Amino acid sequence: MPPSGLAILIGAGPTTGAGIARMLASPSHGNLAVALLSRTGDAQLADKLAKTSGGGILKAFQTDTSEKQLSKAFEDIKSWSKSIGDDLKLKLSIYNIKHSHKVSILEETAQQYTQSMETYATGAVLFSQLSLKWMLDQYPEHAALPSGAVPMQKKGTIIFTGTLGSVRCSTAQFAAYGGGRAAVRMLAQGLAREYSAQGIHVVHAIANGGITDNYHKYHADESGKIETEGGGEDAEAVLQGKKMRAESVGKLYLHAMEQECDLWIHELDMRPAAEKF
Numbered sequence: 001m002p003p004s005g006l007a008i009l010i011g012a013g014p015t016t017g018a019g020i021a022r023m024l025a026s027p028s029h030g031n032l033a034v035a036l037l038s039r040t041g042d043a044q045l046a047d048k049l050a051k052t053s054g055g056g057i058l059k060a061f062q063t064d065t066s067e068k069q070l071s072k073a074f075e076d077i078k079s080w081s082k083s084i085g086d087d088l089k090l091k092l093s094i095y096n097i098k099h100s101h102k103v104s105i106l107e108e109t110a111q112q113y114t115q116s117m118e119t120y121a122t123g124a125v126l127f128s129q130l131s132l133k134w135m136l137d138q139y140p141e142h143a144a145l146p147s148g149a150v151p152m153q154k155k156g157t158i159i160f161t162g163t164l165g166s167v168r169c170s171t172a173q174f175a176a177y178g179g180g181r182a183a184v185r186m187l188a189q190g191l192a193r194e195y196s197a198q199g200i201h202v203v204h205a206i207a208n209g210g211i212t213d214n215y216h217k218y219h220a221d222e223s224g225k226i227e228t229e230g231g232g233e234d235a236e237a238v239l240q241g242k243k244m245r246a247e248s249v250g251k252l253y254l255h256a257m258e259q260e261c262d263l264w265i266h267e268l269d270m271r272p273a274a275e276k277f
Contacts, residue, residue, distance in 0.1 A: 001027050001031060002084075002085060003031055003032055003033040003057055003084065003085070003088065004030075004031045004032060004091075005032050005033070005088060005089050005091035005092070006032060006033050006034075006035070006077075006081050006088050006090045006091060006092075007021075007024045007025075007030070007032040007034045007035070007090075007091060007093070007094070008034075008037065008092070008093045008094070008131065009021055009024070009034060009036055009037065009094045009096060010065075010094070010095055010096060010127060011037070011038065011094075011097040011161070012036035012037055012038045012042070012060070012096070013098065014045060015211065015213045015246060016096060016161070016211045016246045016249065017036070017096055017246075018045060018048075018049060018213050018246065019212075019213035019245060019246020019247045019249065019250055020094065020096065020246055020247075020249055020253060021034050021049055021053075021058060021250070022052060022053045022056070022246075022247060022250065023053075023247050023250025023251050023253075023254060024056075024250055024253070024254065025050070025053040025056025025058050026053040026054055026056055027053075027055055027056060028054060029250075029251065029254060030250075030254045030257075031056075032056075032091065032092065033058070033084050033088060034049075034056065034057070034058045034059075035058075035059055035061055035073075035080065035081075036058055036059065036060045036061065037061050037062075037063050038060065038062065038063075039063070039064055041060045041061055042060050043060045045060060046058040057084065059080055061073045061077060064119075064123075065097065065118075065119055065120070065122070065124075065126065066123075066126075067126050070126050070130060071126075071130065074134070078134075089138050089139075090134045090135055090138065090156055091156055091157065091257055092156070092157050092158075092257045093127070093128075093131035093159070094158075094159045094160075094161065094253065095123075095124050095127050095128075095159070095161065095184070096161045097119075097120055097123065097124075097161075099116070099180065100177055101113075101116040101174075101176045101177045101180065102173050102174055102177060103176065104172075104173050105173075105175055108176060112176075113176050113179075116176050116177075116180055117179065117180050117183065120180040120184065121180045121183040121184055121187070124160065124184045124187055125187060128158060128187065128191055131156070131158055132195065132200060135155045135156030135158075135199075135200055136155060136198065136199075138155070139155050139199070152197075152199060152261040153199045154199050154201060154260065154261050155199035155200055156201070157200075157201040157202075157203065157256055157257045158188075158191065158200065158202050158203070159203040159204075159205060159253055159256060160184055160185075160187075160188050160203070160204045160205065161205050161207060161249075162181055162184060162185055162188075162205060162206050163181055163206065163207055163208075164206060164207075165177055165181040165182075166178070166181035166182050166184065166185040166204070166206060167182075167185070167206060184204075188202050188266075188267075189204070192266055196264070199261070201256070201257075201259065201264050203253075203256050203266060203267070203268065204266065204267050205253075205267075205268040205270055206267065206268065206269050206270060207249075207270050207271075208269060208270065208275055208277055209243065209244055209270070209271045209272045210242075210243045210244065210272075211244045211245075211246050211249060212234040212243045212245065212246065213245070213247070214232040214233055214234045215232045215234045215237075215238045215243075215245060216232055238272075240274060241273030241274040242272055242274045242275070243272055244270060244271070244272050249270065252268070252270070256268075
């Protein structure tokens with residue numbers, strides 16, 4: 001089955017990113033071709049996810065959040081997507097960077113703070129710009145209704161995976177971290193206000209609690225059939241409602257992508273049942 005569209009996931013690590021990507025690429029779930037962006041460009045992870053997703057299409061691209069590297073990565077993704085299908089549209093872009101910065105205020109330096117903001121918050125701006133341009137350019141305008149009104153056309157979804165630090169800084173020595181997270185939350189609000197009317201769905205998802213992809217193990221037999229073995233080390237925590245499955249996050253993101261223009265969610269508060277709030 002050919003993919004139904006394209007997804008770009010930056011922050012494609014072996015835990016949260018892997019579980020999200022598995023759902024996006026799975027032919028029985030998202031059926032999207034998934035570009036995995038990370039600092040390492042882990043091709044082995046892409047190959048593993050292709051198997052454990054049941055035959056999904058994924059490719060790894062190496063990049064950081066700098067303008068030069070992100071721009072090159074997007075050009076490489078465009079070339080790759082054209083090799084899959086000329087009409088493959090970018091449906092979903094996910095900013096899933098796990099950037100942390102812990103330091104006492106009196107020990108903070110202007111250089112360190114600026115670098116932290118550039119890595120996370122400025123990186124989010126650049127990622128958004130590249131995604132927006134692609135999404136806005138890929139659809140012709142809808143034909144007008146008999147009344148003359150033009151129907152709204154959804155052109156893509158951009159999701160930011162945030163944390164509780166974007167809402168309140170509840171832990172000492174994380175003021176700089178909270179500053180970056182809050183900046184991206186405000187970016188998401190600004191993008192939504194500016195581009196919702198043009199068909200771009202913007203979502204900010206607050207992950208309040210741990211996300212794991214280590215609650216089961218996959219293996220393939222000689223025929224390539226994927227089976228599941230016993231639970232991973234976080235299986236008990238998942239069953240007790242203490243940790244979120246990365247795959248569950250992926251399913252939620254797919255639901256957001258599939259929402260039609262009459263009802264869009266903007267901010268999500270994601271937490272396991274046993275998490276205090």
